[in-house]
Amino acid sequence: MKRSDIRHENNNAYLVIDRGNDAESDSHSRHYPIQNLSRGGIRFCSNEHFEIDERVNLLLYIDEKLSHQACGRICYHDEDQQHNNYYGISFLDKYLSL
Numbered sequence: 001m002k003r004s005d006i007r008h009e010n011n012n013a014y015l016v017i018d019r020g021n022d023a024e025s026d027s028h029s030r031h032y033p034i035q036n037l038s039r040g041g042i043r044f045c046s047n048e049h050f051e052i053d054e055r056v057n058l059l060l061y062i063d064e065k066l067s068h069q070a071c072g073r074i075c076y077h078d079e080d081q082q083h084n085n086y087y088g089i090s091f092l093d094k095y096l097s098l
């Protein structure tokens with residue numbers, strides 16, 4: 001999927017990521033705010049560290065309703081001037097219908 005795909009901002013969306021057995025985490029599932037989403041992936045904000053190419057299971061909620069469930073791969077990491085960390089996930093098994 002090209003990064004040039006149309007990105008949609010959604011203030012009423014969040015992401016739940018299940019990383020499986022993570023010894024550093026008390027809970028295996030965490031909620032993350034979404035900055036934007038496209039047909040092929042999601043950009044989200046996290047204080048937690050993710051590895052590039054890490055595989056994750058994700059649930060996307062829009063307006064408090066489950067909208068999409070997929071497997072994904074962490075494909076990039078950016079940091080802004082305020083040291084907020086942003087990660088990109090590309091969907092591995094299902095594209096998002098927008």
